[in-house]
Amino acid sequence: MTDSVVNASPGLSPRPAKSGRKKKPVLTPLEREGKKLGLYMTLPAQLLLLFIVAFPLCMQVYVSLTWWTPLDGTKWYDAYESLNWFGNYGDIFDDSKFWGSLARTFLIVVVVVPAEFMLGLGLAMLFADKFPGKRVFYSIMLMPMMIVPAVAGYMFFMLFQSSGPINDILSAITGTRIDMVWLADRDLAMVSVMIADIWQWTPLMFLILLAGMVGVPEDQMKAATLLGANAWHRFWRIVLPRMKTVMIIALVIRTVECFKIFDILYVMTGGGPGVATKSISVYILDLTFKDLEWSYVAAIGLFILFFLSLIALVGIYYMQAAQKKAEA
Amino acid sequence: MPKPIHSYIWRYALILVAVGLALLPVAWMATMAFKPHTEWATSAADLHWWPHEETWANFEFIFTGQTDAVNITHERTAGKPILASLVTALLGTLIAVVAGTFGAYAVSRFKVGANLPIGVLQLRLFPPMAVMIPVMIMWVFIGAMDTWWGLSLIYGIVTLPFAFWLMKTFFDEVPREIEEAALVEGCSWFRVFWKVTLPMVKAAIASTALFVFILNWSDYVIALLLTRKDWVTIPVYMNSLSNVMSGQMYGAKAALGLIAALPPVVFGIAIQKYLVRGLTFGALKQ
Numbered sequence: 259m260t261d262s263v264v265n266a267s268p269g270l271s272p273r274p275a276k277s278g279r280k281k282k283p284v285l286t287p288l289e290r291e292g293k294k295l296g297l298y299m300t301l302p303a304q305l306l307l308l309f310i311v312a313f314p315l316c317m318q319v320y321v322s323l324t325w326w327t328p329l330d331g332t333k334w335y336d337a338y339e340s341l342n343w344f345g346n347y348g349d350i351f352d353d354s355k356f357w358g359s360l361a362r363t364f365l366i367v368v369v370v371v372p373a374e375f376m377l378g379l380g381l382a383m384l385f386a387d388k389f390p391g392k393r394v395f396y397s398i399m400l401m402p403m404m405i406v407p408a409v410a411g412y413m414f415f416m417l418f419q420s421s422g423p424i425n426d427i428l429s430a431i432t433g434t435r436i437d438m439v440w441l442a443d444r445d446l447a448m449v450s451v452m453i454a455d456i457w458q459w460t461p462l463m464f465l466i467l468l469a470g471m472v473g474v475p476e477d478q479m480k481a482a483t484l485l486g487a488n489a490w491h492r493f494w495r496i497v498l499p500r501m502k503t504v505m506i507i508a509l510v511i512r513t514v515e516c517f518k519i520f521d522i523l524y525v526m527t528g529g530g531p532g533v534a535t536k537s538i539s540v541y542i543l544d545l546t547f548k549d550l551e552w553s554y555v556a557a558i559g560l561f562i563l564f565f566l567s568l569i570a571l572v573g574i575y576y577m578q579a580a581q582k583k584a585e586a
Numbered sequence: 587m588p589k590p591i592h593s594y595i596w597r598y599a600l601i602l603v604a605v606g607l608a609l610l611p612v613a614w615m616a617t618m619a620f621k622p623h624t625e626w627a628t629s630a631a632d633l634h635w636w637p638h639e640e641t642w643a644n645f646e647f648i649f650t651g652q653t654d655a656v657n658i659t660h661e662r663t664a665g666k667p668i669l670a671s672l673v674t675a676l677l678g679t680l681i682a683v684v685a686g687t688f689g690a691y692a693v694s695r696f697k698v699g700a701n702l703p704i705g706v707l708q709l710r711l712f713p714p715m716a717v718m719i720p721v722m723i724m725w726v727f728i729g730a731m732d733t734w735w736g737l738s739l740i741y742g743i744v745t746l747p748f749a750f751w752l753m754k755t756f757f758d759e760v761p762r763e764i765e766e767a768a769l770v771e772g773c774s775w776f777r778v779f780w781k782v783t784l785p786m787v788k789a790a791i792a793s794t795a796l797f798v799f800i801l802n803w804s805d806y807v808i809a810l811l812l813t814r815k816d817w818v819t820i821p822v823y824m825n826s827l828s829n830v831m832s833g834q835m836y837g838a839k840a841a842l843g844l845i846a847a848l849p850p851v852v853f854g855i856a857i858q859k860y861l862v863r864g865l866t867f868g869a870l871k872q
Contacts, residue, residue, distance in 0.1 A: 288769065288775070291774065291775050292695065292696045292775050293696055293698055295692070295696070295775045295776055295779075296692035296693075296695065296696030296697075296698035296699070297692070297698055297699070298692075299688040299689060299691055299692035300688070300689045300692045300693065300698060300699035300702055301688075302684065302685035302688055302689065303685045303686065303688070303689030303699075303702055303706065303746060303750060304689075304699065304702070306681075306685055306742070306743050306746055307702075307705050307706065307709070307746075309743070310709070310721070310740070310743045311705065311708070311709060313720075313724075314717065314720035314721055314724060315717075315720070317720035317723065317724070318717065318719060318720045321719065321720065321723070328723075334723045334727070381604060384597055384600055384601055384604075385601075389594070389597065389598075395601055395605055396858075397855050397858065398605050398608055398609065399604060399605065399608055400854065400855070400858065400861070401608060401609075401612065401851055401854075402608050402611075402612075404800065404850045404851045404853075404854035404855075405612065405847050405850070405851065406803065406804045406806075406820075406821060406843075406846050406847055406850060407804060407806060408804075408806040408821035408824065408825065408846075409615075409821065409824070409843040409846050409847050410611070412615070412824065412825075412839060412840075412843050413611040413612065413614065413615045413843065414611060416614060416615065416618065416836060416840070417610075417611055417614055421633065422633070423614055423633060423635070426633050457607070457608070457611065461608070462865065465861060465862055465865070466862060466865070466866060466870060469862040469870050469871070470870065504870060507866055507869055507870065511865070511866065517713065518713040518714070518715070520715065520806070520807055521806040521807065521821070524806075524825075525806075525821075525825055538713075538715075539713060539715040539807070542715045542716065543715060543810075543811075546718075546719070546722075546811070552719050552722075552723070555719050556719045556720070558716070559715070559716035559717055559718075559719060560716075562713065562716045563712055563716055563717065566712065566713065566716075567708070570707075570708065574704065574707060576869075577707075577866070577867060577869040578869075580866075580869040580870060581868060581869050
């Protein structure tokens, strides 16, 4: 909005005027002061990043190349004594438990994220126009995602007890007594976890998609209506194309977050029964605390990090595109 | 164009169903928190929603470790975990908002620190579980394990992306003419930031702080990994309740869950306007 104004007064513009590629831009004293202050101001954030990203990442690479565990008595910086280069990475490929939990995590993601997306989209369509009571209903609809995830997990733990209210409600609906053991059955436990996650995170989809839907200009919709387009056409031809970026952002955010699924799942089932709901996060937690194979965990972490970064790059690309569009 | 009445009926019917589903689990926990332990219902036959005899015994139990109704005592009360959650979430919020505000202003105005926007974003995209090993080694090394400052520090760092991006969108919106006028008057950049810009974004900082507080308060994984006994937060403590006892402490845990759930819901509704912006790192605005 105000960018043009800033550029009109070059002396104050934070961006040095571009005149020739190679030539170093001449900064006014004020600009130089600004740059210097800027560097000081980014210092806290830079230090935190260095402290928690750069340094630990190097450490993780280092440890992942050894057999080091906290049990063997050597300090972590002496881990080179048990250097094994890529042994841990080789182990990943033979680790059927790892691939199993990865597959379960993917299963959760491919079921839960589209379900949340469709439900969120449907809800957003219901809330697109004004109607009496909208604000109150809107606030209630957002509530699930504000509940502490671990607490939400406990809520569903109580609901899904075999003598709990879910069976009660199902019995009331079907008329016969239903006694499903939700959390102790291999398949039903997975379903329960998915339902809990959908309950908690559909509101996020709803919130983002509704924000994207509101951006569609009303006069376009009116014109289309006058030209005889029905609701389905209006949605398919006008709303949907305009929402593409928003939808991708929503999907990427949820996919990345869902891949980390832990809190709800761990509180509800602890990964059980057996390994039926063991997601990758639960598997890593077990390796960390039960087996104490920290160097192997470091290798797995880097392995996952690599693939997640690829997905994340797509997300960052679209987010920056959206930001540019918003600024223009 | 007037809409036919039946479209309204359909819409309200669907919305009511959705609202009902959203409320159902919360309602069960909220009523459970006030049920005496005889009504915690282990058999399907006497399952009921509203407590027959409302009681505060569950809250009494989690805070004092004992109550007349239940003949178990518990030496670890909920007081310390609630304090731990509060202290670490607040300090973490302080770190994130201060570092985020300064950093965001610098990036927004002076275009320095080009690595920051993406750097902090990456921080968010990584699953904490995958990168916690070196952090745990480090935390043991510097003696930050199971301390209030160790947990606060990591909270400040993991929520920095949200604080940074939210504040950046707010700073981008501040009209620069006002700052420029002050600069022409001869103010230094820092004075302009401190005396002119910061007062203008006061409300934005408050919203950012609430948003970040919700995230810190909601954490479970990090506290699980980096605390042992002294500074466990509410979710970790809550989950340990059932391990200690024989069987499930439904009512007591529900009461604790209710206490844990309240602040984020209240704050979240207060900053509704900025939720989209915060959750999409400023890519979308409402």
